[in-house]
Amino acid sequence: MIGSHRLRRLAPLGVAAVLALALAACAQSYPNTTFTPHSDLGRSIDFLWNRLMFFGTIVFVLVEGALIYVVIRYRRRSEDVTPPQTHGHVLLEITWTLIPAAILAFIAVPTVRTIFQTQAPAPANSLVIEVYGHQWWWEFHYPQYNFTTANEIYIPKGRTVDLVLRSKDVIHSFWVPQLAGKRDAIPNHTNHIWFTPDSNMATTVWNGFCTEYCGDSHGEMHFRVVTVNPDQFASWVTRQQAPGFFSPPPAPAAPAAPAAGATPAAPAAPTPAAPTATPAQLAAYILPRAQVPDYAIPHTPFPDAIKFDDKLQGDPAAGEKLFVGAGTCNACHTVAGNPLAVGMIGPNLTHVGSRIAIAAGMYVNDKPHLSRWIKNARLMKSGVLMPTLGKGQYDPQTKATTPSGLSDQQVADLVAYLQALK
Ligand code: HEC
Ligand SMILES: [Cu+2]
Known part of the structure; x- marks a missing residue:
């Protein structure tokens, strides 16, 4: 009696605690969450997660409910009575073999389908980016445009990007939570991950991480992915293809530059041909600093x-x-x-x-x-x-x-x- 009273008094507290937790989860936006995917691959992973959670929750509630019911219903009521003992029940045993098999089919079919989809070669017109993991930074090479950069890539919205993952030393893992799943970058082996960033999302920056422990500074092996419009991407590519050049001295702001110093000779350099910019x-386009979200800085x-x-x-x-x-x-x-x-x-x-x-x-x-x-x-x-x-x-x-x-x-x-x- 006393026990059930206490339970009844604690119940509202429990409900309040669960509600508070749920509300806390909505209080902020989480820039590195996987729950708001911005690509086809991200969404198919999200779909699998939701389905697993859904069936898992049903199983949990039914199993725990049955357990609690049995514990209470068949508890030993007094010291000298032994509760009825049951041995074997064919119908029950068949039932609880078939139900998990059916649930597994619901989970396995979409999982295997997604695995085959994402293991297939990327579509032919994809943007290829070769990714090399290094201790503790990322090298990115765009073979179709013939330039190399590090730790920061731009990708156009709406175009499939095929990331060719390799490593120069130990195993790393490539992960941009809001765009796609994780995939390992392994020495002497080539992995692929490809996805299409949504064409309707904002021009913005996403955080990327190494998610395979790779030594001392593994925790500081990040990169940034900037999703831009196709025209912004094309413009950014022209800059990346240019040699390393000085901005013309008096005009640091890019838009004002062309008229003022179209082809300035770089200041006396020891190199044979001082690089100049067209x-x-x-x-050319670079995401303005003011548009870089705080979580990416x-x-x-x-x-x-x-x-x-x-x-x-x-x-x-x-x-x-x-x-x-x-x-x-x-x-x-x-x-x-x-x-x-x-x-x-x-x-x-x-x-x-x-x-x-x-x-x-x-x-x-x-x-x-x-x-x-x-x-x-x-x-x-x-x-x-x-x-x-x-x-x-x-x-x-x-x-x-x-x-x-x-x-x-x-x-x-x-x-x-x-x-x-x-
Ligand atoms: C022995 C090779 C070596 C030499 C010499 C060297 N660096 Fe580096 N540098 C590296 C490596 C490796 C990294 C990447 C470290 C990391 O982030 O884990 C790096 C990173 C950098 C970065 C950061 C780049 C980025 O995008 O994160 C800058 C800037 C830099 N070096 C400038 C210089 C300058 C300037 C010199 C000469 C005064 C120099 N480095 C000499 C190997 C070298
Ligand atoms: Cu790592």
């Missing part, structure tokens, strides 16, 4: 241990010289158009100035973070291949200080150069 390339603070005088002004031409000279950045990084900068170990930096983030989405791409990154990348991100390059900086991997590294002024010059590579 007006179309200078005016990293807020990781830089380590206080790396001191840098943020007021130092850099000279991009001097930075370019350092890039292929004293800094030896070119041993690892490519800047297309500069024949001395063809390194393949680190991310392609041809248009690094136009990217939202650096270090695979860990830090926002601005002067304070870039300069500290160049000074001491290993203190900024654990385990990276990029060496600690700032003079007198402590390298946490070699456990030694760098006696003859870059001065702060040289770092500022390099930053000015990288920021100019739009």
